[in-house]
Amino acid sequence: MRQRPIPSSGEKLPLVGLSTWQIFDVGDSQEDLEIRKMVLMQMHKWGGRVVDSSPMYGTSENVVGKLTSKLDTQDSFFYATKVWTSGKQTGIDQMNASFDKMQRKTMDLMQIHNLVDWKTHAKTLRDWQSEGKIRYWGLTHYIDSAHATLEQIVKSEKPDFVQFNYSIQSRNAERSLFDTCQKNGTAVIINQPFESGTLFRRVKGKSLPIWAADYDINSWGQYFLKFILSNEAVTCAIPGTSKPKHVIDNMGAGYGTLPDSNGREKMARYLQSL
Numbered sequence: 456m457r458q459r460p461i462p463s464s465g466e467k468l469p470l471v472g473l474s475t476w477q478i479f480d481v482g483d484s485q486e487d488l489e490i491r492k493m494v495l496m497q498m499h500k501w502g503g504r505v506v507d508s509s510p511m512y513g514t515s516e517n518v519v520g521k522l523t524s525k526l527d528t529q530d531s532f533f534y535a536t537k538v539w540t541s542g543k544q545t546g547i548d549q550m551n552a553s554f555d556k557m558q559r560k561t562m563d564l565m566q567i568h569n570l571v572d573w574k575t576h577a578k579t580l581r582d583w584q585s586e587g588k589i590r591y592w593g594l595t596h597y598i599d600s601a602h603a604t605l606e607q608i609v610k611s612e613k614p615d616f617v618q619f620n621y622s623i624q625s626r627n628a629e630r631s632l633f634d635t636c637q638k639n640g641t642a643v644i645i646n647q648p649f650e651s652g653t654l655f656r657r658v659k660g661k662s663l664p665i666w667a668a669d670y671d672i673n674s675w676g677q678y679f680l681k682f683i684l685s686n687e688a689v690t691c692a693i694p695g696t697s698k699p700k701h702v703i704d705n706m707g708a709g710y711g712t713l714p715d716s717n718g719r720e721k722m723a724r725y726l727q728s729l
Contacts, residue, residue, distance in 0.1 A: 456471065457469070459690050460690075461615065462640035463613075463640055463642070464615075468504060468505060468533060468690055470689070471694070472507060472693045473503060473693060475515040475518070475519060476512050476646075476695055478491070479514070479519060488522065492522045492525070495526065495532075497699045498702050498706060499528045501702075501703055503702075503706050505691050506532050507644070508535070508536045509536055511537070520557040533564070535564035537565070538567055540572070543576075546576050550562075562588070562590070564590065564592070566616065567592075567593070567595065569595060570594060570596055570601065573594060573608065577612055577614075593615055593641075595617070606635045613639055615641065616643070617641050617642075619643075619644075619645070619646065620646055620647040621647075622654065623654070623679050623682040624650070624654065645691070645693065648679060648694050654675070655675060657726070671711025678722065680708035682723070685714045
């Protein structure tokens with residue numbers, strides 16, 4: 456799979472990862488756990504590494520820890536989770552609980568979820584990074600109206616990562632957020648690449664354009680993901696799925712040809728014409 460470097464370290468990450476939002480909140484259901492295990496195995500087989508979770512996502516952190524602990528590939532994933540509470544000690548307690556749930560001694564990436572009490576947590580995360588408890592730190596949000604605030608924080612705090620929403624039809628981040636991240640050496644994780652399924656509903660029953668094959672696109676999922684991944688400022692996109700066949704398809708977007716700027720606009724125009 457194609458990879459891009461994390462600007463602050465040079466470490467490379469595969470372009471496609473996995474979000475556990477809703478998808479991994481399955482508790483102790485053995486049938487559901489087995490399916491999620493297959494999702495993780497297929498993701499790894501096809502080159503994916505980033506697994507993104509949060510204490511906000513119900514039992515997802517616990518499910519990730521339980522399933523990956525049974526895999527020989529456990530230590531080859533890139534584990535990302537978040538702090539989602541106010542107050543220094545409350546944040547520390549929540550993050551330590553995430554370490555236990557995900558069964559990690561070191562967390563690859565700890566993010567401040569939706570900017571909740573970000574100034575307090577940023578100091579803790581910087582301290583933890585210097586101590587080696589976490590490898591990277593960052594911030595997240597999921598709506599356009601937060602982009603300006605994310606930009607300000609990227610400029611002032613220089614986080615390793617920032618995670619935000621972006622898709623083929625939700626392009627607010629192109630105004631200046633991507634440029635700000637590149638100028639300040641901040642890696643970018645894209646959430647909501649399919650807009651919670653809205654994009655698939657829009658193209659239901661519609662055929663891919665013949666020229667999609669020029670970019671090695673074999674499905675609408677790959678169409679939407681390759682539009683995102685062709686933006687050089689994007690380090691990784693994290694679609695969520697509970698189906699092994701869909702995770703294989705998603706990982707496929709990280710292979711083959713990516714569109715250039717003209718191709719991207721052609722893709723966007725075609726979607727708008729449907």
